[in-house]
Amino acid sequence: MVCRAIFKVLVLILFLSFIWVEVLQAETIRVTDKLGRTVTIDVPVKRAVIVTTYELIPALNLWNQVVGVSRWAEEVCGLYRAILNENPNFRRQTVGGGSDLNFEAVLKLNPDLVITWTYNPNTIWFLEKKGIKVIGIYPESLQELYEVMRLHGKLFGKEKRVEEVIKEMEKIFDLIRVRVSKIPPEKRKRIIHLGGKPTTVSCGGITNDVITLIGGINPASSIKERSSIKERNVDVSIERIIQWNPDVIFIWGYARYDENWLYGNSQWKHVKAVREKRVYKLPRWSTWSPRLAPIALYMAMKLYPEQFQDVNFEEVADNFYKKVFGISYYKVKHYEGY
Amino acid sequence: MKGIKALIILVSPFIIGWIALFLGAYPVSPLMVLKILLNETLHVFDVGDIPEKAIIVDIRLPRVLLAGIVGACLSGAGVTLQGIFRNPLVDPFILGISAGAAFGCAITIGFLSFLPIQFMAFIFGNTAVALAYTVARTQGEVSRLPLILSGVIVSAFFTALVSIVKFLVDPNKLQSIVYWLMGSFSLADWKGVKVSLLGVVFGLIPIFLMRWRLNVISLGEEEAKALGINVSRDRLLFIGFSTFAVAIATSLCGIIGWVGLMVPHLVRMLIGPDHKTLVPLSFAGGASFMIAADTISRTLTSFDIPVGIITALTGAPFFIYLMKRGGKEAWGK
Amino acid sequence: MLEVKELYFRHKGEKRDILKGINFTAEKGFITTILGPNGSGKTTLFKCISGIWGNYKGEVKVNGINIDKLSYKRRARLFSVVPQDHEPAFPYSVFDVVLMGRASYVGIFSSPGKKDYEKAESALELVGIRHLKDFPYTKISGGERQLVLIARAIAQEAPVMLLDEPTSHLDFKNQINVLKKIKEIASLKGLTVVMTLHDPNLASLFSDKIVVINSGNKIAEGSPKEVLTEELIKRVYGIDVVKVNINGHNIICPLI
Numbered sequence: 068m069v070c071r072a073i074f075k076v077l078v079l080i081l082f083l084s085f086i087w088v089e090v091l092q093a094e095t096i097r098v099t100d101k102l103g104r105t106v107t108i109d110v111p112v113k114r115a116v117i118v119t120t121y122e123l124i125p126a127l128n129l130w131n132q133v134v135g136v137s138r139w140a141e142e143v144c145g146l147y148r149a150i151l152n153e154n155p156n157f158r159r160q161t162v163g164g165g166s167d168l169n170f171e172a173v174l175k176l177n178p179d180l181v182i183t184w185t186y187n188p189n190t191i192w193f194l195e196k197k198g199i200k201v202i203g204i205y206p207e208s209l210q211e212l213y214e215v216m217r218l219h220g221k222l223f224g225k226e227k228r229v230e231e232v233i234k235e236m237e238k239i240f241d242l243i244r245v246r247v248s249k250i251p252p253e254k255r256k257r258i259i260h261l262g263g264k265p266t267t268v269s270c271g272g273i274t275n276d277v278i279t280l281i282g283g284i285n286p287a288s289s290i291k292e293r294s295s296i297k298e299r300n301v302d303v304s305i306e307r308i309i310q311w312n313p314d315v316i317f318i319w320g321y322a323r324y325d326e327n328w329l330y331g332n333s334q335w336k337h338v339k340a341v342r343e344k345r346v347y348k349l350p351r352w353s354t355w356s357p358r359l360a361p362i363a364l365y366m367a368m369k370l371y372p373e374q375f376q377d378v379n380f381e382e383v384a385d386n387f388y389k390k391v392f393g394i395s396y397y398k399v400k401h402y403e404g405y
Numbered sequence: 406m407k408g409i410k411a412l413i414i415l416v417s418p419f420i421i422g423w424i425a426l427f428l429g430a431y432p433v434s435p436l437m438v439l440k441i442l443l444n445e446t447l448h449v450f451d452v453g454d455i456p457e458k459a460i461i462v463d464i465r466l467p468r469v470l471l472a473g474i475v476g477a478c479l480s481g482a483g484v485t486l487q488g489i490f491r492n493p494l495v496d497p498f499i500l501g502i503s504a505g506a507a508f509g510c511a512i513t514i515g516f517l518s519f520l521p522i523q524f525m526a527f528i529f530g531n532t533a534v535a536l537a538y539t540v541a542r543t544q545g546e547v548s549r550l551p552l553i554l555s556g557v558i559v560s561a562f563f564t565a566l567v568s569i570v571k572f573l574v575d576p577n578k579l580q581s582i583v584y585w586l587m588g589s590f591s592l593a594d595w596k597g598v599k600v601s602l603l604g605v606v607f608g609l610i611p612i613f614l615m616r617w618r619l620n621v622i623s624l625g626e627e628e629a630k631a632l633g634i635n636v637s638r639d640r641l642l643f644i645g646f647s648t649f650a651v652a653i654a655t656s657l658c659g660i661i662g663w664v665g666l667m668v669p670h671l672v673r674m675l676i677g678p679d680h681k682t683l684v685p686l687s688f689a690g691g692a693s694f695m696i697a698a699d700t701i702s703r704t705l706t707s708f709d710i711p712v713g714i715i716t717a718l719t720g721a722p723f724f725i726y727l728m729k730r731g732g733k734e735a736w737g738k
Numbered sequence: 739m740l741e742v743k744e745l746y747f748r749h750k751g752e753k754r755d756i757l758k759g760i761n762f763t764a765e766k767g768f769i770t771t772i773l774g775p776n777g778s779g780k781t782t783l784f785k786c787i788s789g790i791w792g793n794y795k796g797e798v799k800v801n802g803i804n805i806d807k808l809s810y811k812r813r814a815r816l817f818s819v820v821p822q823d824h825e826p827a828f829p830y831s832v833f834d835v836v837l838m839g840r841a842s843y844v845g846i847f848s849s850p851g852k853k854d855y856e857k858a859e860s861a862l863e864l865v866g867i868r869h870l871k872d873f874p875y876t877k878i879s880g881g882e883r884q885l886v887l888i889a890r891a892i893a894q895e896a897p898v899m900l901l902d903e904p905t906s907h908l909d910f911k912n913q914i915n916v917l918k919k920i921k922e923i924a925s926l927k928g929l930t931v932v933m934t935l936h937d938p939n940l941a942s943l944f945s946d947k948i949v950v951i952n953s954g955n956k957i958a959e960g961s962p963k964e965v966l967t968e969e970l971i972k973r974v975y976g977i978d979v980v981k982v983n984i985n986g987h988n989i990i991c992p993l994i
Contacts, residue, residue, distance in 0.1 A: 167572055215712040263583070266709070290707050301708035304591055305464050306431040309456055317728060334463045337456035491827050593867045614847035620834065623827055627790055631821075632894070633814025633842025642846075680829040681849055 096221060097276075100203045101185045107199055108180055111224030116173055118165050118183035120204070122356030123216065125150050125392045126232050127225045134176045135160045137168070143321065144353065145403030152395055152402070173199065182220065194375040206355060207241075207299070208276045215355070231359050235390050239383065240280065243367045246374040247282035256314040256370055258283035259340075262300045264320055265329065267310070272299035273354050281367040286311040305334050315370055316340040320351035345369070351403055357391050410675050411682055418473050418692035425469045425700040426461065430707070431694050433457045445570075463663030471657065472699040473692035474601040474710075475590075476664055478654040481609050482647035482693020483665025484672075484684055488619035492549045494727065496665030497530075497651040500552075501559030503662065505533025506648075506655035508563045508570070511582045515574035523600070524594035526652035533559050588659035588713035589700050597657050609688060614641065616684035623680075623719055624729075661713050663720025668694050670727065740764040740787070740898050740930050741894045745796035747786055750929075757794070758954040764947070766897070769924050769931045771941040774951035775975055781902075781935050783951060787932065788819045788900050800898055800930075814842035817898035818891035822906045823883050829874040832886050836861055839893035843888050854893075860971035861893040864926075865919060881912025885919065892923065899924075905940060918943040938975075938990050950974060963988055 098106045116135035117124060121144065124133055130359040138161040140147045142276050151158055160176060163169030166187050173181060174197060181194055185203040194201045202222075206212040213233055220229030269275055270287040278285045290301055316338070318325060326346035335341045346370045352358040361384045368375045385396035392399075427438055441451045441461045452458055483496040497503050509525030517531050518526065540555035567586070571579055618639055621629045654661070668690040669683070676682055698715040740763065747757040756779050764770035774780040785791045787798055789805060798805050800816045808816070813814065818839065839861070840854040850858075862868045865885050870878060875886060884904055891899050904915040921944055924931040933942045941948050942962040950957040950965060952974045958965045971979045971990060978993040 164572070264592065302589060302591055302711070303708045304430050304468075304703045306460055306703075307707065309460060309464075311432045332594075334459065337459045353407045410984070414806070447987045611847070617844065617849040618841070618846070620830065628819075628821060629841075630790070630810050630840060631788060631814065631819040635810045639846070678830055679834050682760050 080220075096314045098202055098218065098222075100201075101205045102188060102191065102203045104191075104195075104203065106202050107201055108222070110222055112180045112222050114179045115223070116162055116175070116176060116181045116183075118162075118168065118181065120182060120219065120354075121147060121353055122353050122358060123219050125394070126357050127219060127227070127228050129223050130154075130157050131217075132223050133159055134171065134178055135162045136351040137162060137165050139164055143351065145351065146358070146392060146394070146399050149399045149402040150392070151392065153398075160317065168194075170194070170197070182219070182222075184258060187338065204355075207272045209273065209280065209359070212273060212355065212359060216357075232391050235387055236357055236360040239364050239387065242378070242383075243281055243363055247280075247371065248369060250282055250371060255282055255284050257286055257311065258315045258317065258366075258370065259285065259287055259308065259311065260311045260317045260319065261322065262319050264302065265302075265335075266305060267300050268283060268308070269300055269304050273359070277354075277359065277363045277366060281363055281370055283315070283366075283370055286313065308335075309337055312339045314339055314343075314345060316346040317366060317369075318346065320349040322348070358386075361387055407676060411686060412688045414672060414675070414693075415689045418477075418689050418696060421693045421696050421700075422469045422473055425696050426465050428700055428704050429460065429465055430703070431460050432455070433460060463594070467595045467598050468590050468699065469696055470598050471593040472590050472695045474598070474605060475654040475658055475661070476510070476668075476691040476693070476695025477688040478604045478608060478650035478691075479661065479664040480668040480687045480694070481612055481684065482651045483691075484680070484687040485612055485619065485643050485647045485670035486537070486665070487669055488623045488680060489543055489640055490549075490552055491623050491625070492552055493670065494549065494553055494666070494724070495556065495649065496663070496669075498660070498662035498665060500537050500556035501533040501563060502530045502648055502651050503655055503660045504560040504563035504567070506530040506652045507586060507660050509567045509652070510585070510656050511567045511570045514582050514585070515570050522656045523603070523652055527649055528657045529563070530648040530652045530655075531645065534648060535561075543569055586659050587711050588661045589702075589709060589711055590658055591703070591709050593658075601653060601657055604650045604653030608646050608653065611646045612643065612650075613684060613688075615639070616680045619643070619680040619684070620678075623678075653729075659713070661716055663716040664691055664694060664726070667720050667723050670723075739766050739801055740770075740932060741797070741799040741819075742783075742787065743797040743799070744784060745783070745794055745798065747782055747791065748795040750793070756954050759796070760951070760954075760956050762949045762956060762959050764898075764930050764932045766930045767928045768946035769921060769927055769933065769944060770947045770949060771933045771945035772932065772949050772951060773936070773938060773941045775936065776975075777953075778847065778935075778951045779954040780951050782954075784900065784902055784934050788817065789813050801881070811842045814894065814896065816896055817900055817937065818894040818896040820884075820887045820891045820899065820901040820904060823880050826876050826883075829876045831872050832867065832875055832878070833858060833871045835864070835875050835886055836889045836893050839890035842894065857895065858889075858893045861889040864892060865889040879912070881908050881916060884908060884912070884916050888916070888920065888923070892927070897928075898930040898932065901931070903934055903936065905935065905937070913940065920944070938971065940965055942988050942990065951967050966990060 093109065095107060095109050098108065100106060111132065113122050113132055114134045115132055117133055118137040121136050121140035124130060124136070125146070136159050141161055160172060162172040165184060168190050170193060173194065178199065181199055181201045183190060183201060183203060184190065185205045186231040191201045191203050204215050206215045216229050216233065220226040224306060260274045260278065261267060262269060267290070270290045275285050275288050316329070325348045329335045329341050330344065340346050349362060350365065352362055362381060365380065368378065368380055381396060388394055388396040388399065410530040427435055437457055438461055440452055444450045444452050445462055459528040479497060484496065486495050486500060487493055506526040506529060509529035510522045511526065513520050513525045537552065537556045537559045540558065541551040571582055574582065618634060621632055621634050622636060622639060626636050631735050669687045672686045672690045673683055676686055700710050702712045702715050742760055742762050745757050745760040746755050748755045751962050760783060760955055772783060786794045803816065804815055805816060807927050836855065837850055837858040840857060843854060844850050862871060865888055866884050867882065867889060870882060875883065904916055904920065908916060917940060920931060923929065945962055946964050947960065948965045948971065949959045957974060958970060966981070966988060968979050971977060979990045980993055982989050982991055
């Protein structure tokens, strides 16, 4: 009889603790987004549409809290596709692309929250008018990326998990920082990052941050400082690039051209990076994601290979993938067509 | 007096082009520029394989040439359309030809990459002007304001179609389309120059040869017919050649507006309406203008301002000025 | 020589004919005037003869050639059209306008040659407006503009010259001068001149033959003396007039 009483008490305590956890967890927070809008939202969010930060879904295990993603996740993200292949039940409704959301699809899902980028603010105003809560993001530095990730953590009740992911990222960043710090300032190399067009260079934003982190110098960043333009990417004449004479050139993973285009083009032959065949196309990974860390490592290893002789990139990446995304790097690579 | 003005206009693209070779982001001394040019043409002054040589020969020279040829094409199409439609306020951009050509290019990049982009650009450029003409026509006559309005509508229509293509196309091809649409010469190379020569040979030269007939056609359909001109046939030919020139230009450097409107006007104000001189001088004026605009766009700041902005900043106010003035002197009313 | 035979015309979809079987001839070297009130079908007849409107029934022949199926170019070499003075689109110079008369002789990918320039010059000379050569066409008087259009028709070197109400926008002085000039040129160059007029007196003074049209029918054809009778004027115009002979010319004077 005492056993039954104890049993009942245990059940009661268990029951109460569940309620306590629920009550404690359910709170309202206020967020100021990139456009300066204040959004009040109940957390944890139960039905979200995620447009550009879809790689955080597997990283923070948000599958049960996400009802819609942009079609880019399924169309251009190998990681996402690989995970879907293993877990078909993770497939979610797609709601169009990042700059042209399918509003009807979004409204039909009746989400609690839409998290999208601020590239086209009109999408945000439109959804707002329809009574949907939207948070606009556009991380332009590593710090900001961490903030955005932590915001996701807070929104979905995964604060602890976010810190774990950030820790893994920092492991790789630390590795880079340590190795790169050994290089004296005068031996630092000049890097430019080319975008959709071979003459479009990154002069700000998260790519620029990474360049600094890996110990590179981005001559294009001076454009932003001198002209105080808000653009993160600008079109320059090839002459300017020859003048900068970068040691290494990185090409955006989603660009239509690759290093061979530059190698075969007589206009570029006087650029040091082209002459020494140090033009590298980046992997087709989103930079607004934990994968920024392995991208940085990739870039660092191309930049100062002598500092990373003992590092096996794919091993490090695989380790990272397993810890962060729960899937093998090699499986994902298959989906990226490499 | 008129002869001197004509001469200056005719020679201006060469002068401006020459100056443009000396300007650019990478500092090359004037003496070095000369040496390099002499080296290329007369094979004297061996300069070796220095970066300055690539800058001048592979980058600046083709860029200046391309800008000049494209400017001539756009301006040539403009003067022809103004004569055909007896309307001073039209140009390939306003009539929707540029938008139509752009759609043709977008659809080729997106879905028909086995075709050369100029092909669809030409087809849809013609479709656009045919639409604009048909929409504006009442009682067999096309009066001025309706034509401009229908051109604007057609332009909006094709721009919308381009948006649809952008939407449907896969993201990799999308950014090709987006960047190309913006209108710039930053990727000008010798290959582009060679393609642009097609526009000259099959667009500008036929227009040049037929130019006197524009005088007669501009009198009006009935009168021109009575004077012995097969107006429908000639009009079709003129539009075909103009659209071809515009299609080539658009396929090479995106949509650039206002050149075809402004330059023929300015030349007409200086030289008079006789197409015998107006047409070749419009070519020259267009070339000069485009080279100047492009040189400004690449030297004003440390990055390239899209050249369409420069043409619009000069073009739009000029258009307003024309409308207010009623184009009295330039048009004889 | 111009021959019009059994000319019928109606607009597409219309039930009634505007021209009901017109017949007349115009001889070389002479001026033939088509006379009629408003709505008589005068303008329609003119447009059919000049080829602007093609779907008529009947024949129009120039020097025995049926003009119906001819190309614009060949047609323009057979007759020239002098339109009414109109608002010009461009400020072309007078010379440029006259030069345009040579259009049917210039190939599609060519510009006028030396011969064309010479013909334009002599046309200007003949009409007596050589001093206006470099003036903008828009800046001369209405009468002078009409003369320019006549010079253009001369440069066209066509055996038949059609003039559409050449005096309608002109003042009295210019009306007389222009018609005098036309008469001079017709006989000098041996042209077949056909013009439409609405004023019977001008027709009487300057024509060799008059063709009277009313309600799409030819009422009369013949010399002014034969055709312009008081009773015809009353029938066609509904006005009472008296015919007077002065200096060998017949003048119609309305009875007010």
